[in-house]
Amino acid sequence: MPRALAADEIPGLVKLYGDAARRASDAGFDVLEIHAAHGYLLNEFLSPLANTRDDEYGGDAKRRYRFLREVLEEVKTHWGDRPLFVRISSSDYAEGGNIPESFLEYGRWMKQQGADLIDCSSGGIKMVKVQTYPGYQVPASELLRKELNIATGAVGVIQSGRQAEEILQNGRADLVFVGRQMLRDPFWVRTAADDLKEIIEIPTAYTRYGSVWLDTKA
Numbered sequence: 433m434p435r436a437l438a439a440d441e442i443p444g445l446v447k448l449y450g451d452a453a454r455r456a457s458d459a460g461f462d463v464l465e466i467h468a469a470h471g472y473l474l475n476e477f478l479s480p481l482a483n484t485r486d487d488e489y490g491g492d493a494k495r496r497y498r499f500l501r502e503v504l505e506e507v508k509t510h511w512g513d514r515p516l517f518v519r520i521s522s523s524d525y526a527e528g529g530n531i532p533e534s535f536l537e538y539g540r541w542m543k544q545q546g547a548d549l550i551d552c553s554s555g556g557i558k559m560v561k562v563q564t565y566p567g568y569q570v571p572a573s574e575l576l577r578k579e580l581n582i583a584t585g586a587v588g589v590i591q592s593g594r595q596a597e598e599i600l601q602n603g604r605a606d607l608v609f610v611g612r613q614m615l616r617d618p619f620w621v622r623t624a625a626d627d628l629k630e631i632i633e634i635p636t637a638y639t640r641y642g643s644v645w646l647d648t649k650a
């Protein structure tokens with residue numbers, strides 16, 4: 433059975449997030465994303481369904497946010513002003529859990545702390561069957577982007593170039609993440625470019641027969 437962390441165990445965990453950011457920096461990464469979604473530890477603190485603490489880390493939204501606040505502070509000391517994203521579960525899909533509007537407050541605090549983009553995913557706290565369909569998580573991205581004036585990312589059943597473009601050009605997100613469609617079609621970027629009638633740069637290794645490539649899409 434999982435158990436609640438003792439309050440004095442938390443500072444050590446916060447430091448580990450900072451250590452991870454330092455390692456990412458040393459390894460030369462350009463973007464860092466803090467995973468506060470999908471039922472992982474930070475998500476458990478943020479969700480009123482999982483967080484039943486009555487100390488300074490639970491009880492109301494501000495206290496539920498405290499662990500993420502400390503993690504963001506620690507990460508920033510190692511990562512500085514380079515691009516920093518936070519992945520959230522905008523909905524717990526359960527009575528009494530987080531809903532997209534819960535993140536108007538959390539997201540405002542993230543922005544104040546220097547997070548650059550909120551990556552709007554969902555679920556993971558409760559084992560519930562989620563009905564998914566094209567763009568099903570986009571409304572949360574749209575809400576936070578409009579209300580908080582912060583950059584957001586949209587994810588979830590985004591499968592075509594046109595669909596991605598619709599989300600971007602209508603101001604519903606600043607970027608889209610594509611997961612499973614990239615597994616189904618490892619050349620998805622090229623497929624999307626074709627869909628949008630965009631010419632993309634061909635990797636040098638293919639330019640030798642450039643005209644053949646363009647003619648046949650071999």
Ligand SMILES: Cc1cc2nc3c(=O)[nH]c(=O)nc-3n(C[C@H](O)[C@H](O)[C@H](O)COP(=O)(O)O)c2cc1C
Pocket residue numbers: 467470519553587588589590609610611612613
């Ligand atoms: C095989 C697989 C592994 C995944 N692993 C992770 C993960 O480690 N962390 C994460 O945040 N999301 C993970 N996801 C979720 C994806 O990041 C993405 O949010 C989700 O698949 C919805 O987007 P899609 O419809 O474009 O696939 C995974 C998805 C798949 C299919």
